[in-house]
Amino acid sequence: MTKRRLEFRGVTKRFASRKGDAVTAVTALDFHIEDGEVVSIIGPSGCGKSTLLNMGSGLDPASEGEVFVDGELVTKPNAHVAFMLQKDLLLPWRTIRENVEFGLEVLHRPARERGETALELLRKCRLSDFVDHYPHQLSGGMRQRAALARTLAVDPAVLLMDEPFSALDAQTKMVLQQDLGRTLAETGKTALFVTHDLVEAIALSHRVLVMSQRPGRIIRELIIDIPDMGNPMARRKHQKVGGYVAELMELLHIEEAVA
Amino acid sequence: MDTDLSDPLTRRMMALSGLLFVLFIIAWEWLPGLMKIPPFIIPPVSKVWSEFLRMMASEHLMYHTAITAMQVVVGFVLGMLLGMVVGFLLGMSPTAEFVLSPYILALQIAPKVAFAPLFVIWFGYTVYPKILVAVLIVFFPVMVNVLGAVRSIDPDIVRLAKSFTASRFQIFRMIEFPASLGPLFAGLRIAATLAVIGVVVGELVGGNTGLGYLLTFGEGAGNTAMVFVSIIMLTIIGILLYGAIVIIENRVLHFMPARDRRGA
Numbered sequence: 001m002t003k004r005r006l007e008f009r010g011v012t013k014r015f016a017s018r019k020g021d022a023v024t025a026v027t028a029l030d031f032h033i034e035d036g037e038v039v040s041i042i043g044p045s046g047c048g049k050s051t052l053l054n055m056g057s058g059l060d061p062a063s064e065g066e067v068f069v070d071g072e073l074v075t076k077p078n079a080h081v082a083f084m085l086q087k088d089l090l091l092p093w094r095t096i097r098e099n100v101e102f103g104l105e106v107l108h109r110p111a112r113e114r115g116e117t118a119l120e121l122l123r124k125c126r127l128s129d130f131v132d133h134y135p136h137q138l139s140g141g142m143r144q145r146a147a148l149a150r151t152l153a154v155d156p157a158v159l160l161m162d163e164p165f166s167a168l169d170a171q172t173k174m175v176l177q178q179d180l181g182r183t184l185a186e187t188g189k190t191a192l193f194v195t196h197d198l199v200e201a202i203a204l205s206h207r208v209l210v211m212s213q214r215p216g217r218i219i220r221e222l223i224i225d226i227p228d229m230g231n232p233m234a235r236r237k238h239q240k241v242g243g244y245v246a247e248l249m250e251l252l253h254i255e256e257a258v259a
Numbered sequence: 260m261d262t263d264l265s266d267p268l269t270r271r272m273m274a275l276s277g278l279l280f281v282l283f284i285i286a287w288e289w290l291p292g293l294m295k296i297p298p299f300i301i302p303p304v305s306k307v308w309s310e311f312l313r314m315m316a317s318e319h320l321m322y323h324t325a326i327t328a329m330q331v332v333v334g335f336v337l338g339m340l341l342g343m344v345v346g347f348l349l350g351m352s353p354t355a356e357f358v359l360s361p362y363i364l365a366l367q368i369a370p371k372v373a374f375a376p377l378f379v380i381w382f383g384y385t386v387y388p389k390i391l392v393a394v395l396i397v398f399f400p401v402m403v404n405v406l407g408a409v410r411s412i413d414p415d416i417v418r419l420a421k422s423f424t425a426s427r428f429q430i431f432r433m434i435e436f437p438a439s440l441g442p443l444f445a446g447l448r449i450a451a452t453l454a455v456i457g458v459v460v461g462e463l464v465g466g467n468t469g470l471g472y473l474l475t476f477g478e479g480a481g482n483t484a485m486v487f488v489s490i491i492m493l494t495i496i497g498i499l500l501y502g503a504i505v506i507i508e509n510r511v512l513h514f515m516p517a518r519d520r521r522g523a
Contacts, residue, residue: 057422083422089415093437093514103423105433134514154423 004071005190006056006081006158007032011065013051024215025051029065031209031218033158033192038184038229040193040201043211044252049194052216053160056192057081070157079107082156086163088147090135096146097122097131103154121149124183141172145179152183159184159191166196173197177204177232185230198248202241203232210251220251302484307491310484318473318485320492327458327469328496330386334393335454335500339447341394342401347435349402350409367403371396372460379465389461389469396457397450404446408439441515444508451504455497470496 011029014022026048033039041049054060055067058077067074069081082103090099100118109117122131125145135143144164151159164180165173181204184191195201201208202224210220226238235241249255264270284304291301298306314320349356374395378388412435420430462471470489477485 059418059422077422077424079424081422083419085415085419087413087415089413089419091416091434091437093440093512095514102420102433106420106423106425106429136515 003035004032005035005037005069006192007068008052008056009066009068011052011055011062011067013048013055013060014063026211026216028217031221033190035190036188037207038191038193038205040195040205040208041211042195042198042201042208042248042252043216044213045196046214047211048214048216049211050162053083053162053192053194056158056160057083079154080157081160082151082154082158084147084151084159084161084164086166088135088140088143090143090146090150092135095132095134096127096138099135099146100149100153102150107154117153118149121152122146124186125149125179139172140168141176144168144176148176148180148183152187152189157190159189161191161193163195164193165200173200174233174236180204181232181235182230198245199236199241201248202226202244203235208244208248210248222247299481299483302487307484307487310482311488311491314473314485314488320473320488323469323473324492324496326386327462327471327493328499330389330458330461330469331393331454331496331500334390334458335397335450337390338394338397338450338454339401342398342446342450343405343439343443345398346402346405346439347409347431350406350435350439351431356406363402367399371399372457375457375461375464378461384466386468388465389458389471392457392461393454396453400446400449400453401443404442405439408442409435412438440511444504444512447504447508448501451500452497454500455493459493 008029008031012027013025015025017023029052031039041052043049051060055062056069056074058067058074058081061075069078072078072080074081090096091102094102097115097118100121101114104114104117119128119131122128125148127142127145127149130138130142130146135146138146144167147164151161165176168176177200183189184204193201193204205224206229208222208224209218210222211217212219222244224240224244226235226240228234287301287304289303291298291303302310311320349359371392375388375392378391382388382391416434417430420434425433458469459471459474462469463475466472470493474486474489477483477489
């Protein structure tokens with residue numbers, strides 16, 4: 001049996017609204033992600049996708065149910081998971097290399113080890129020529145690649161990604177998807193990927209989970225039967241993509257919104 | 260301060276600046292005479308220079324300058340440290356900020372130099388009232404800027420650090436402190452000029468040392484040139500302090516594009 005890297009068991013999250021009554025953001029979340037799997041979550045805006053990731057990272061506790069990472073109950077932020085957001089959140093006073101070392105520095109790793117890890121990852125992310133540059137000297141796509149290197153540097157069991165490419169232009173986005181797909185396939189990392197982009201979800205993942213309107217629950221699991229995980233660019237052009245997109249559009253009621 | 264000296268345009272502008280200085284000195288020397296302005300209103304530059312030499316020889320000008328400079332620097336450093344500590348503490352605790360903000364605002368609105376006589380009553384004709392005025396005056400721009408900087412940190416950066424299991428102290432050391440440096444230096448540049456004002460007002464109110472004392476002494480003696488010399492020396496102290504801040508700032512904030520730094 002393969003190892004369950006991330007598991008949600010009957011998870012519900014409620015917030016207190018401004019008026020004081022409880023608002024249920026997500027409810028009855030029951031799913032798991034196995035080792036090396038890449039799973040995307042897709043759903044209407046405000047359905048609680050980010051809430052789900054926050055619970056996975058241990059930043060927000062679940063109101064009901066339990067979240068497990070590597071078989072351990074998540075109660076607070078832990079070194080098993082690493083976060084990547086839409087904003088690169090690089091620190092402007094650190095060089096690219098120092099930014100990549102950030103997570104390792106928090107964990108008190110020795111300087112030499114940090115440097116070696118950072119340089120290796122920056123090479124993989126094709127940023128070797130920019131290690132000593134400051135973030136403001138890099139383009140948006142390069143900055144997001146540096147953010148990916150920073151996420152990978154702590155060698156997390158699970159990567160949690162909250163629309164990491166949604167702020168980029170279409171071409172840059174495809175290049176970064178390719179980078180991410182290749183890196184995930186090479187390292188065998190497990191990832192949970194939140195996105196708005198249907199084709200992005202299909203191109204990058206083994207499975208796509210579809211969430212409903214708030215209170216968000218998982219209404220459908222779509223298994224993407226396209227080979228070559230390390231090459232999202234090729235997967236994008238696969239003949240099955242159209243069918244999956246149509247299915248997702250129907251589940252999300254996208255055409256009804258136009259009518 | 261990032262001026263490129265090899266740029267011909269920059270050099271021409273610098274030459275123009277120098278020329279303006281020479282013209283100013285010439286005008287100062289001869290214009291008052293030509294316009295029949297008596298020397299006790301505006302003494303010519305040569306008179307001010309000879310007064311400067313006289314004060315060096317028989318008024319302990321350097322001693323008084325050193326006293327004033329010491330008070331400015333000590334007041335500045337203490338005010339800065341206090342401003343930073345309070346700025347960070349309030350920045351980290353919204354409750355404390357909410358509770359204290361009306362009092363801080365009131366104290367900020369109160370003209371700090373008006374406290375000088377009070378401090379003289381408390382501490383007598385010593386260096387302490389002058390230092391205290393400088394501390395009070397430097398405190399606010401530093402505190403307000405540091406507080407604002409801590410407040411404007413993107414909460415997602417802090418969440419990211421937390422997800423990397425950063426401790427409270429690590430968040431301070433690796434995020435909040437470095438993030439505050441830009442606004443801190445902007446505050447310090449304002450504070451540098453204000454610190455000199457604070458000390459001089461303290462000296463004007465009471466005491467027998469410092470350039471403020473020489474200023475009132477010159478005034479009482481009807482020695483306009485002496486007043487001019489004192490003002491120039493005070494300006495030089497201010498320029499040196501400001502220059503030191505800018506040099507340190509350029510070292511510390513080297514990661515920022517020069518344009519952003521000046522706008523800070």
